[in-house]
Amino acid sequence: xxxxxxxxxxxxxxxxxxxxxxxxxxxxxxxxxxxxxxxxxxxxxxxxxxxxxxxxxxxxxxxxxxxxxxxxxxxxxxxxxxxxxxxxxxxxxxxxxxxxxxxxxxxxxxxxxxxxxxxxxxxxxxxxxxxxxxxxxxxxxxxxxxxxxxxxxxxxxxxxxxxxxxxxxxxxxxxxxxxxxxxxxxxxxxxxxxxxxxxxxxxxxxxxxxxxxxxxxxxxx
Amino acid sequence: xxxxxxxxxxxxxxxxxxxxxxxxxxxxxxxxxxxxxxxxxxxxxxxxxxxxxxxxxxxxxxxxxxxxxxxxxxxxxxxxxxxxxxxxxxxxxxxxxxxxxxxxxxxxxxxxxxxxxxxxxxxxxxxxxxxxxxxxxxxxxxxxxxxxxxxxxxxxxxxxxxxxxxxxxxxxxxxxxxxxxxxxxxxxxxxxxxxxxxxxxxxxxxxxxxxxxxxxxxxxxxxxxxxxxxxxxxxxxxxxxxxxxxxxxxxxxxxxxxxxxxxxxxxxxxxxxxxxxxxxxxxxxxxxxxx
Numbered sequence: 001x002x003x004x005x006x007x008x009x010x011x012x013x014x015x016x017x018x019x020x021x022x023x024x025x026x027x028x029x030x031x032x033x034x035x036x037x038x039x040x041x042x043x044x045x046x047x048x049x050x051x052x053x054x055x056x057x058x059x060x061x062x063x064x065x066x067x068x069x070x071x072x073x074x075x076x077x078x079x080x081x082x083x084x085x086x087x088x089x090x091x092x093x094x095x096x097x098x099x100x101x102x103x104x105x106x107x108x109x110x111x112x113x114x115x116x117x118x119x120x121x122x123x124x125x126x127x128x129x130x131x132x133x134x135x136x137x138x139x140x141x142x143x144x145x146x147x148x149x150x151x152x153x154x155x156x157x158x159x160x161x162x163x164x165x166x167x168x169x170x171x172x173x174x175x176x177x178x179x180x181x182x183x184x185x186x187x188x189x190x191x192x193x194x195x196x197x198x199x200x201x202x203x204x205x206x207x208x209x210x211x212x213x214x215x216x217x218x219x220x221x
Numbered sequence: 222x223x224x225x226x227x228x229x230x231x232x233x234x235x236x237x238x239x240x241x242x243x244x245x246x247x248x249x250x251x252x253x254x255x256x257x258x259x260x261x262x263x264x265x266x267x268x269x270x271x272x273x274x275x276x277x278x279x280x281x282x283x284x285x286x287x288x289x290x291x292x293x294x295x296x297x298x299x300x301x302x303x304x305x306x307x308x309x310x311x312x313x314x315x316x317x318x319x320x321x322x323x324x325x326x327x328x329x330x331x332x333x334x335x336x337x338x339x340x341x342x343x344x345x346x347x348x349x350x351x352x353x354x355x356x357x358x359x360x361x362x363x364x365x366x367x368x369x370x371x372x373x374x375x376x377x378x379x380x381x382x383x384x385x386x387x388x389x390x391x392x393x394x395x396x397x398x399x400x401x402x403x404x405x406x407x408x409x410x411x412x413x414x415x416x417x418x419x420x421x422x423x424x425x426x427x428x429x430x431x432x433x434x435x436x437x438x439x440x441x442x443x444x445x446x447x448x449x450x451x452x453x454x455x456x457x458x459x460x461x462x463x464x465x466x467x468x469x470x471x472x473x474x475x476x477x478x479x480x481x482x483x484x485x486x487x488x489x490x491x492x493x494x495x496x497x498x499x500x501x502x503x504x505x506x507x508x509x510x511x512x
Contacts, residue, residue, distance in 0.1 A: 151328055152298075152339060156346040157392035159325040160380035160407060163450040169328045181388045193391050196398060199303065199347045199361070 002066075002093040003207065004036040004112040007136070012089070013052055015109045015139040019086035021057045022049060023078070025100060027065035027092035036112040037065075037091045045091060045111065057085045065096030072103040082106055094130035094138060094145060101143020107187050108143040110136040116207045134204030140192050142183035149176025155197040222291055223319050223374035225402045227262050228428040234491030235512060236293065236405065236430060237503055238265045239285070241276035247284060253500040255288055260504050260512075263291040265322060265405070265493065272299065272332025279309060283316045293376065294318050297326025302342035303351065303361050310352050314371030322376040322405065323348045346395045349375055353400035377401035379429075381409065381418035382451030390421055397425050405493040408434035408445070410454045412484045419488050428490035433482060435499045435506075436474050439463040475502055479509035486510075 016022065024046060031037025039061065046056050058081040062074045075082065082088065087107040090097045094114040101108045115134045129148045137146055137155065147153045151169040158177035161168030165178045184190045227234045239254060241247065254264060264285055266278040282292035294313050301309065313321065325345045329337040343351060351361050358370035377396040383389040393404065409415045409431045419429065434452075436442050439462050442454040458477060465473045482492050496503055 152325060152341040152344070154325065154341065154344040156344050156395055158383075158388050159345075160378065160383065160389070161327065161331075161450050162383070163448075164384070168450060169330050177388060178385070181385065190391075193388070194394065196346055196350070196395050199343050199351075202342070 002030045002034075002095065002114055002130070002132070003116040004031050004034045004093050004114050005134075005208075006036050006041075006112050007110070009048055009052075012109065012111055013049075016049075016054065016087065016089065019054075019107075021055050021085045023082055023085040023088045023106075024049075024056055024059040025065070025075075025088050025090050025092075026059065026061050027063075027090075027096050028061050029064040029066070029092075031065075031092045031096070031112065034112075041091055045089070049089075057081060065090065065092040066099055068099045068102060071096075071099050075100075075104060094132075094136050097136070097138045097143055098130070098145060101138070101183070105186065107189060108138065110138045112136065113204070115204070132205065133200065134206075135201060137197065140195065140197060141180045142187055142189055142192070144176065144180045144183050146176055146180060149174075149179060151176075155200070157193065223372075224263050224291070224293065224376065225374045225428075228403060228490055232262070233486060233512065234262050234403075234428070234430060235260070235494070235507065236263045236265055236491065237261050237494040237496060237500070238267060239281065239500075240267050240270050240497075241278065241281045243273065243275045245276065247276060247281065250281070251284060251288060254285070254290060257500070257503055258288075258290055260507055261494075262491075263293050263320060265293045265295055268295040268297045268324075268326065269300065269332070270327075272327045272329045272334065272337075274333060279313055279316065279318070282313070282318045286317055291320070292318055293320040293322050295322045295324060296348065297324045298341050298343050298345065298348055299326030299329065300337075300340055302340055306343065306348060307351060307355060307360055310355055310373075311366075311371060314373070319372070320374045320376065321352060322378070323352065323401070324378055345377060346392065346399050349377060349396055349399035349401055356400075374402055375400050376403045376405060378406065379404050379422075380407040380451035381415055382407055382411070382453055384451075386418065386421070393422060394425060397427055401427065403428040403430065403490075405430045406432045407451045408432040408449075408495065409485065410452070410458055410481065412481065412488070415485065416488050430491035430493040431485045431489045432493050432495060433478055433485075434495045435478055435497060435502065436462055437497070437499070438470065471502065475506050475509060479506050482506070482510040482512065486512075 026042040027037035089109045091111045097110045113134050113136045114130050114132045116132050131147050162175035167173040266281045268278040278294050282294045285292040329339050358366045379393045439459050442459045445452045
């Protein structure tokens, strides 16, 4: 079970910027239980965005967005619509956002912050992972996590240590920032790289007392 | 003196790197660099270079200052969180250190304590911003500092040999925006490639000091080519060094470095010499390069 909390609406709107036509992709798994995903969150987000003048071109609900195969299969049907939109707003944990960015060549925005992995790390425990940092940066990095993909969790670009696109820590591992750079270039968002990202707030990693009190959190620990 | 003053004077600035010892006998290091007092503008003191435990940069900087040598304190994000870093920045100011070089730092797995926790609470851009904040009498949490704020000249690093180069330059731009006033680079052996790099960063209008690493042997050059990010020693230079017998190797190596400096001189605003134990040869190279 992964615990997510909605990002503030202002932050979501700011990340969407001038983009008008949005595809809403919503997880119906853990996010549904946290009320950041599922039918209810979908309608709420749709209403919120429409109020802000956005056009919700299409929506899709997927049981587990962290399952890359499931996402790819489900989105295959939506590809024509996805091609038309400016971006995809993903209502899921960080693993879900990364799964979407992996299978679709489109700008993705996270709608939630992942605050705790709570036990099972979704259904995609492979190379794309989430540290539940509580301040999802996937919007800024094109859907590739700088916290887990960079050995130093750098937020403002690569260190000088990568060689031939590989990390100084493990030559078998890709430099996360090179992947981010290539991805941003591919989706036409290289300007994201130029923004100075401020230091992380590590206190956001601590699950809130409200979260600790919930029965499903308790069961997991 | 802040290094930026030297650039403002229009001087071709020379710095060299000093690695503190692994142990407390620091006299040898001091004795080796004192003769360079009037030849080198400032001395970078590394911060546990290559993630190997050594004497710290701050103490060594102060000892250099006591000998009337201008230190540049290197500060990495590897070992301290933002409390530790900001405190060390204030401490450096108290000790009279005026130049800081802010870097990300190597990962601990590169060094002799690979089990250590990598901190990286801040990255190099954020560290520069944090220091800039302290210089404006505010800490990172927005609290006021008491009394007069610290003053520093801030430096940063860039790797002109990185491939792709664009992310390096984009990060360099962020460093300038965050407060970096000068840059030192990874070792340069390909003058043409460096000239292209300088062309690409001209818009930043910030002094760049080309990195010079003395090539001690053909094997060292080959090792760096295979293992050091962004360093490429061309085959011709390796062959040139290998063309002489061992007894002439030092002389040849110094000749190569002096020639590189001469060729780089018109392209950038200074050189940063990383002599890796050959401190005794620095003045010879500078003389050969007519500096």
